[in-house]
Amino acid sequence: MKKIHLLLLASVCLAVACIKEPVLNETKKLSLNLPNQPDSYYDASFDSSLNHKAQLGRVLFYEKQLSLNNTISCGSCHKQAFAFADNERFSKGLENKRTSRNSPPLQDFSNVNLFFDDAEGPPNPIDLLPGFGGNEFFWDGRQNNLKDLILKPVANHIEMGINDVNMLIPKLNNLPYYKELFNKAYQSEEITLDKISDAVAVFIQAMNTNNSKFNKVMFNQVSFTGLEKSGFDLFFGKYPCGSCHQINPGSYFSGGFMNIGLDDKINDRGRAAIDNNSFNEGAFKTPNLKNIMLTAPYMHDGRFNTLDEVIEHYSTGIKMNPSLSPMLRDEKDFNAPRKMNVTNEDKKALIAFLNTLTDPVFVTDPKFSDPFVIN
Numbered sequence: 318m319k320k321i322h323l324l325l326l327a328s329v330c331l332a333v334a335c336i337k338e339p340v341l342n343e344t345k346k347l348s349l350n351l352p353n354q355p356d357s358y359y360d361a362s363f364d365s366s367l368n369h370k371a372q373l374g375r376v377l378f379y380e381k382q383l384s385l386n387n388t389i390s391c392g393s394c395h396k397q398a399f400a401f402a403d404n405e406r407f408s409k410g411l412e413n414k415r416t417s418r419n420s421p422p423l424q425d426f427s428n429v430n431l432f433f434d435d436a437e438g439p440p441n442p443i444d445l446l447p448g449f450g451g452n453e454f455f456w457d458g459r460q461n462n463l464k465d466l467i468l469k470p471v472a473n474h475i476e477m478g479i480n481d482v483n484m485l486i487p488k489l490n491n492l493p494y495y496k497e498l499f500n501k502a503y504q505s506e507e508i509t510l511d512k513i514s515d516a517v518a519v520f521i522q523a524m525n526t527n528n529s530k531f532n533k534v535m536f537n538q539v540s541f542t543g544l545e546k547s548g549f550d551l552f553f554g555k556y557p558c559g560s561c562h563q564i565n566p567g568s569y570f571s572g573g574f575m576n577i578g579l580d581d582k583i584n585d586r587g588r589a590a591i592d593n594n595s596f597n598e599g600a601f602k603t604p605n606l607k608n609i610m611l612t613a614p615y616m617h618d619g620r621f622n623t624l625d626e627v628i629e630h631y632s633t634g635i636k637m638n639p640s641l642s643p644m645l646r647d648e649k650d651f652n653a654p655r656k657m658n659v660t661n662e663d664k665k666a667l668i669a670f671l672n673t674l675t676d677p678v679f680v681t682d683p684k685f686s687d688p689f690v691i692n
């Protein structure tokens with residue numbers, strides 16, 4: 318009998334320890350300054366409270382209380398070590414439920430307009446010019462306002478499961494550390510959904526990857542090795558990679574929505590489910606390939622584990638289907654898929670070039686790291 322009591326007591330203690338509120342690291346580690354981004358639309362000189370908003374956004378990004386049972390944060394699926402992508406094919410959400418697509422990286426949103434909203438009215442011309450912004454989020458571009466996107470994963474029943482996002486307000490009001498954070502960011506302790514979305518969007522916009530070798534080469538600070546240079550030339554020359562994947566320093570946007578012939582029968586309609594355009598069946602947003610070495614597995618469904626497999630796909634694996642991109646069809650026979658027949662030597666060079674897109678500073682920068690410590 319006594320033993321049982323002891324056991325009970327022990328398990329109550331354990332439970333208490335488990336639900337003990339996470340405490341914030343010392344303020345020093347928490348401090349977050351937006352990097353000086355010359356091409357950022359909104360830097361701290363535009364709004365002096367931006368750094369405080371980014372800091373609040375960072376805390377919210379790693380806040381597990383944003384999920385129904387306090388187990389999942391944005392950071393559970395968007396992991397810094399992998400450029401805020403997930404290293405799992407499908408991410409684990411609430412109660413181990415899995416997402417239906419692969420988590421994309423979060424990086425280089427600096428040229429994304431946080432206040433942009435083209436839900437009504439004509440498309441913004443900036444949106445139509447590749448390389449000049451592009452407010453199309455998710456693999457199918459279904460969301461065009463970063464701020465409005467923030468609460469979608471919170472409400473998503475697979476991801477964080479808080480159907481009624483208004484529930485967040487009393488939840489966060491119960492946590493002692495938010496009063497000061499909201500006050501600093503918005504000069505008022507009041508917690509609102511709009512402020513939550515705004516702060517997380519400002520944090521995400523601060524996550525810029527400027528320290529890859531590729532960036533430094535583009536700014537003439539270092540040079541490619543011979544192999545990297547030939548990979549660069551192949552990517553933008555002999556092979557059509559660069560016609561779709563435009564890789565611009567400091568830019569989120571890469572290319573349009575393309576069907577790259579992953580399947581002969583489409584099972585995820587991708588962009589077509591959003592715009593009903595039959596050319597877009599199985600078409601997905603062209604990723605910008607920054608930090609590509611770190612963001613495996615690859616494609617909207619994480620089907621490839623290595624870059625070798627990805628290049629093998631373009632080399633000999635493209636499958637014919639009615640919406641296959643014209644760029645990936647045989648030059649002479651429109652009804653046959655293109656075979657790039659990438660040589661082993663070229664493959665090595667392509668991978669060496671793609672390797673230069675890795676930014677080791679970004680993925681270890683304490684400014685973007687989890688500020689919660691559980692002790």
Ligand code: HEC
Pocket residue numbers: 378383389390391392393394395408409410411416417418419420421422423453454455456457466467468470471475476477517521
């Ligand atoms: C359970 C895993 C999971 C959680 C939790 C999660 N995400 Fe995601 N996120 C994903 C997946 C999967 C996608 C891609 C979905 C798609 O394209 O259909 C995605 C896409 C995104 C995108 C679009 C990126 C782009 O370039 O198009 C943003 C931004 C984003 N998430 C932010 C967040 C924020 C902010 C949170 C927390 C409030 C969050 N995510 C929580 C899995 C998750």
Ligand code: HEC
Pocket residue numbers: 552556557558559560561562573574575576577579600601602603604606609612614615616617618624627628631642644645657667
């Ligand atoms: C017709 C446009 C197009 C061309 C040409 C093209 N790609 Fe892609 N690429 C895409 C699209 C679109 C995706 C995402 C497809 C999906 O997930 O369904 C993609 C995905 C990728 C990925 C995985 C990205 C990720 O984050 O999962 C890599 C790596 C890649 N491409 C490299 C290349 C290389 C190397 C070449 C040249 C040999 C090339 N691509 C040619 C459009 C293109």
